[in-house]
Amino acid sequence: xxxxxxxxxxxxxxxxxxxxxxxxxxxxxxxxxxxxxxxxxxxxxxxxxxxxxxxxxxxxxxxxxxxxxxxxxxxxxxxxxxxxxxxxxxxxxxxxxxxxxxxxxxxxxxxxxxxxxxxxxxxxxxxxxxxxxxxxxxxxxxxxxxxxxxxxxxxxxxxxxxxxxxxxxxxxxxxxxxxxxxxxxxxxxxxxxxxxxxxxxxxxxxxxxxxxxxxxxxxxxxxxxxxxxxxxxxxxxxxxxxxxxxxxxxxxxx
Amino acid sequence: xxxxxxxxxxxxxxxxxxxxxxxxxxxxxxxxxxxxxxxxxxxxxxxxxxxxxxxxxxxxxxxxxxxxxxxxxxxxxxxxxxxxxxxx
Numbered sequence: 196x197x198x199x200x201x202x203x204x205x206x207x208x209x210x211x212x213x214x215x216x217x218x219x220x221x222x223x224x225x226x227x228x229x230x231x232x233x234x235x236x237x238x239x240x241x242x243x244x245x246x247x248x249x250x251x252x253x254x255x256x257x258x259x260x261x262x263x264x265x266x267x268x269x270x271x272x273x274x275x276x277x278x279x280x281x282x283x284x285x286x287x288x289x290x291x292x293x294x295x296x297x298x299x300x301x302x303x304x305x306x307x308x309x310x311x312x313x314x315x316x317x318x319x320x321x322x323x324x325x326x327x328x329x330x331x332x333x334x335x336x337x338x339x340x341x342x343x344x345x346x347x348x349x350x351x352x353x354x355x356x357x358x359x360x361x362x363x364x365x366x367x368x369x370x371x372x373x374x375x376x377x378x379x380x381x382x383x384x385x386x387x388x389x390x391x392x393x394x395x396x397x398x399x400x401x402x403x404x405x406x407x408x409x410x411x412x413x414x415x416x417x418x419x420x421x422x423x424x425x426x427x428x429x430x431x432x433x434x435x436x437x438x439x440x441x442x443x444x445x446x447x448x449x
Numbered sequence: 450x451x452x453x454x455x456x457x458x459x460x461x462x463x464x465x466x467x468x469x470x471x472x473x474x475x476x477x478x479x480x481x482x483x484x485x486x487x488x489x490x491x492x493x494x495x496x497x498x499x500x501x502x503x504x505x506x507x508x509x510x511x512x513x514x515x516x517x518x519x520x521x522x523x524x525x526x527x528x529x530x531x532x533x534x535x536x537x
Contacts, residue, residue: 199485307465308536315486339465344484371469372481 197318198325198449201345205361207332209351210382215329216244220425221441223283227324230286235331236300239290243420245273249289257291259313260305266313267320277426307340342369347376347448353383354393378406385411407440409433451509455516463522463536475500480534483523487531
């Protein structure tokens with residue numbers, strides 16, 4: 196059965212989309228079929244990492260949620276060659292980058308029930324092993340829904356006081372929704388920070404398993420979201436950390 | 450007289466914000482179970498027994514499902530033969 200992994204953060208700029216795309220790649224490199232759903236409809240971006248730009252004729256998630264496009268038409272295969280060679284597949288359900296469409300979505304909203312149904316419909320149609328939901332930061336109707344339907348919530352935070360507080364709020368909500376599994380990922384750890392100290396602090400603060408502590412990386416900054424770190428700088432500690440997180444999720448959830 | 454009180458439950462359309470705020474926890478669990486692909490009747494029966502301590506064919510179960518249906522929060526889908534949580 197398809198597992199839903201919700202990659203979420205309380206605040207923006209945590210590297211959620213980067214993690215979602217690379218996590219999908221790590222899972223697909225093991226021969227799995229994975230979809231990434233960009234539910235950050237107000238500020239989409241994960242498509243950039245797959246170097247996919249929706250053309251005028253390409254349907255996006257908006258066309259399903261606010262229109263009549265079937266969900267299958269909004270699902271685009273973006274599997275890199277390296278992943279294809281390993282027998283995996285990555286599908287992307289991008290959000291629209293058209294400013295009028297984004298404005299319409301903010302103005303009119305949409306039913307989160309349609310989002311729920313879309314995720315499970317595409318999981319069945321594409322025979323997926325995992326769906327990775329890249330969410331909008333903070334708490335709103337769609338992040339509450341995707342948290343509620345997830346088999347595992349992957350909370351991403353930076354080692355920053357505002358993130359520590361916000362993450363606690365998001366985890367409190369997840370607890371109320373009785374999310375079956377959660378992992379905490381500390382991303383963008385500055386080089387001079389003591390990783391062990393951060394590890395201890397987050398484990399004591401939240402009492403949920405730590406998925407990964409990922410370094411702030413010059414190489415990732417150089418990539419500037421123009422590609423997947425896992426494929427471009429596979430030996431980098433950031434990429435290795437994501438691979439280890441993927442293995443942890445395979446062992447415990449998938 | 451049922452073993453639970455539905456009168457504090459608001460008579461408004463359901464949203465995720467409302468679902469998170471609802472009590473008791475068994476109510477949140479029931480509505481959460483109606484998300485995803487929905488809840489097959491046998492799973493609803495199991496949930497009523499384990500979480501609400503009521504038999505599925507009891508007057509209590511009928512009253513509970515009726516309270517959710519009349520608020521439009523949990524609806525039967527003929528096509529999929531499942532109970533589904535309904536928003537808005």
